[in-house]
Amino acid sequence: MLVDDHAVLRAGLANLLNFEPGITVVAEADDGDTARQLWRQHRPDVTLLDLSLTGTDGIETLRLLHAEFPEARVLMLTSSEAHEDIQHSLQAGACGYVTKNIRRAELVDAIRAVHAGGRPIGEHVARLLATETPHGILSRREIEVLGLIRQGFTNAEIGRLLGIAERTAKAHVAALLAKLEAADRAEAVARGFERGLLKV
Amino acid sequence: MLVDDHAVLRAGLANLLNFEPGITVVAEADDGDTARQLWRQHRPDVTLLDLSLTGTDGIETLRLLHAEFPEARVLMLTSSEAHEDIQHSLQAGACGYVTKNIRRAELVDAIRAVHAGGRPIGEHVARLLATETPHGILSRREIEVLGLIRQGFTNAEIGRLLGIAERTAKAHVAALLAKLEAADRAEAVARGFERGLLKV
DNA sequence: TCGTCTATTGGCCGATCGGCCAATCGGGAG
DNA sequence: CTCCCGATTGGCCGATCGGCCAATAGACGA
Incomplete structure (x- = not known):
């Protein structure tokens, strides 16, 4: 089964895979909810899943699918x-992970x-996992502050919104800047999106 | 000719298009420079071009290709x-614009x-153009500056990197803040991601 | 050709930021 | 029962930001 929001990629991939002996595309979905519904109907041997889906994102879809059908094999x-x-x-239960730059x-x-x-x-992915070592994970409070930074609030406003002193807000900002290895709050927001801490 | 950095999509699409009468994929490229070189060799009737390319981006590739071969027809x-x-x-010379959500x-x-x-x-694209009315679209320069803001550069550094005065960089920043309705550069980055101007 | 838009630059200034030093306190891990 | 970590707060200060005013030149569409 194919799950990807790009119809063009699905069509091309389906066409291509159907030429492989022993492989047949039995269903296609362009969003997470449809994907889970189709999985129940078709019980595909293998599911190809994209991360960027409209509505329920790929990770969440994977989590839900895995909770309902632990036997589902997802690439x-x-x-x-x-x-x-x-x-x-x-961690959410995927059996494998490959990028779209992979060859046929x-x-x-x-x-x-x-x-x-x-x-x-x-x-390619294995190389990424081997080399990269994130310096530290953000605390909940820091993620909360990052969410407010994203909305353009100043330290004073963040303090007011969270019921803490501006000085404390500054401390949280300083901490998350260090952990995200960001030079300023703008880069911190970018890193937040890149790391999946912030969603569009 | 196909230009896209995802080998999987190219392979699938090539396979699919070659079944269409009168359509033959004569060349594929995964970056802008290769694309322009292959265009010179093959002179394809139509070129399918993606925006997200490594190295020279899609817009710039289109601009360069169009400057060299105004007769190139690019979708x-x-x-x-x-x-x-x-x-x-x-504006850069594309003949058409369709999203990957389009059907075969x-x-x-x-x-x-x-x-x-x-x-x-x-x-889908036509509907987008008709309905949404953003306060103003960012100029290419402003998008370029936004990309540098995202990386944590200060106005002075942006000026140095672009070969312009810090004052001019500040002007670009002020302009993009207004157009994105952002209170500061951090929110501008967030808006950039939300609008799809910045990609993860 | 005219007007609009974009890129460019200048000065001035209060507000805000981010860094450095140090401190208390509560809770979970060993 | 300690030790470490996260949350909290304080002062101090140079660097940077974002806003306001105005101006020139080139490109592009009407």
Whole structure:
């Protein structure tokens, strides 16, 4: 089963995969809710899932699907190379993770590996996981503050909104800037989006 | 000719299009420079171009290609729904603009329309252009500055990087803050992501 | 050709930011 | 029962920001 919000990619991929012996695309979905519904009907051996879906995002869809059907075998096929996306996907129950830059043969290999019970990680992705080491995870308070920074609030306003002193808000900002390795709040917001802490 | 950084999409699309009578994929490129080089060799009737390319981006590639070969007929095929991307693509010489959510038949129609001299705008895209009325679309320069803000650069650094005065960088920042209705650069970055001007 | 839009630059100024130092307190881990 | 961490607060200060005023030149569409 294919789950991707790009109809063009789905059509092309379906066409391509149907030529592979032993592989048949039995269903396609362009959003998470449809995907889970179709899964119940078709029980596909393998599901290719994109992260960027309209409505329920890919991670959440994966989480819900996995909660309902722990036996579902899902291979993430996405363009994101974010460390968090990989980690969250695998933690949410994905069997594998490959990027869309993968070549045709490698994708087919990965699909067969997932079907056989393996947990393939794209070569490219594996390299990412090996090298990158995030310096620290944000506390809840810091994520909350980051959400307010995103909305353009000053430290004083953040303090007022959270019922704390401006000085304390500044401390939280300083802490999250360090953890995100950001030079200022603007870069912190960008890092937040990149790490999946903030969503569009 | 196909220009897209996702090998999976190119492979699928090529496979699919080669089944359409009268359509043959003569070349594929995954970056802008390769695209222009291949165009010189193959002189394709129609070029499908994505906006997100590594290195020279899609708009710049389009601009360069159009400057060298004004007769090139390019159909933008991308996932961005940002007003700026649509406007800038058409101004840079694109014959048409469709999103990857388009269905197979519509894509084929659009390709034939471009070949015949038309300027097709995807149904979805047309609706976007008609309905949404943002306070103002960002200029290319402003988007460029926004990209630097995102990376945590100060106005002085932005000026240095772009070879302009700090004062001018400040003017660009002020302009984009107004257009994005953002209180500060942090909110501007967030708005940039929300509008699809910035990508993860 | 005219007017609009964009890119460019200047000065001035109060508000805000981010960094550095240090401190208390409560809670979870070992 | 300690130790470490996160949340909280304080003062101080140079750097940076964002707003307001005005101006020139080139490009592009009507």
